[in-house]
Amino acid sequence: xxxxxxxxxxxxxxxxxxxxxxxxxxxxxxxxxxxxxxxxxxxxxxxxxxxxxxxxxxxxxxxxxxxxxxxxxxxxxxxxxxxxxxxxxxxxxxxxxxxxxxxxxxxxxxxxxxxxxxxxxxxxxxxxxxxxxxxxxxxxxxxxxxxxxxxxxxxxxxxxxxxxxxxxxxxxxxxxxxxxxxxxxxxxxxxxxxxxxxxxxxxxxxxxxxxxxxxxxxxxxxxxxxxxxxxxxxxxxxxxxxxxxxxxxxxxxxxxxxxxxxxxxxxxxxxxxxxxxxxxxxxxxxxxxxxxxxxxxxxxxxxx
Numbered sequence: 001x002x003x004x005x006x007x008x009x010x011x012x013x014x015x016x017x018x019x020x021x022x023x024x025x026x027x028x029x030x031x032x033x034x035x036x037x038x039x040x041x042x043x044x045x046x047x048x049x050x051x052x053x054x055x056x057x058x059x060x061x062x063x064x065x066x067x068x069x070x071x072x073x074x075x076x077x078x079x080x081x082x083x084x085x086x087x088x089x090x091x092x093x094x095x096x097x098x099x100x101x102x103x104x105x106x107x108x109x110x111x112x113x114x115x116x117x118x119x120x121x122x123x124x125x126x127x128x129x130x131x132x133x134x135x136x137x138x139x140x141x142x143x144x145x146x147x148x149x150x151x152x153x154x155x156x157x158x159x160x161x162x163x164x165x166x167x168x169x170x171x172x173x174x175x176x177x178x179x180x181x182x183x184x185x186x187x188x189x190x191x192x193x194x195x196x197x198x199x200x201x202x203x204x205x206x207x208x209x210x211x212x213x214x215x216x217x218x219x220x221x222x223x224x225x226x227x228x229x230x231x232x233x234x235x236x237x238x239x240x241x242x243x244x245x246x247x248x249x250x251x252x253x254x255x256x257x258x259x260x261x262x263x264x265x266x267x268x269x270x271x272x273x274x275x276x277x278x279x280x281x282x283x284x285x286x287x288x289x290x291x292x293x294x295x296x297x298x299x300x301x302x303x304x
Contacts, residue, residue: 002021006018006054010070051104074159109303112143113143120294126285135249164184196212235282239272
């Protein structure tokens, strides 16, 4: 009997669900746009519909034993409740774990999306061969997940790995967390768009800025120089604090790797302690959009 976990990657824009085996085989995939300005009931109903489609698409000799969901939120693990969801406000304070478990008839596990990405890359991706690693996701915001001794480190309250809220510019731009000068305000896709507009580039997305930079636009190249510099400041703090073997960088903005990584490494070489800076391997993520899905599935298999 093949054991299968349903793995959900619930983002503010897209909702993806897959049926995943213990070896990482993906047997079925479903995808939908995340309902905007919707009630929690509408989001839950959509998740259940996609889950049932996945169940119908798996081999007959298999058993779906659990669901794990990767969500951009702080997880109250004891109560199965979601907190701090700026892109999914309808789920704020909702006991999603118990609601989905009742509707699907299987145990449900909730995982922060950046932690799930770290788990995925550690299981089947870039950091699978190392014991201690940090995974950073550069998207609309900046997320992070920490693996220590081949196990995820979540902290006492489940908030460990909030890399996006390392201060990289004292007295800098205000952040949604309530602080100022957070890495998220300088090294995310949103910050790339903001800085590009400040420099006179008409950009609707970070992809527009990337296209301009690859075409040789000096202002667009300057955007990624600054973004890489601030990322390097944040990386230096992580290296000095945790002395990891590897830092994996993923998320949509990692597509601009060649435009920013040299500037980031320059800051690391300048700021971080010499030995850990020489030891750490800073690499691009390998799993792409599947990191969260596979990490969520891994969470189901290891937490049962």
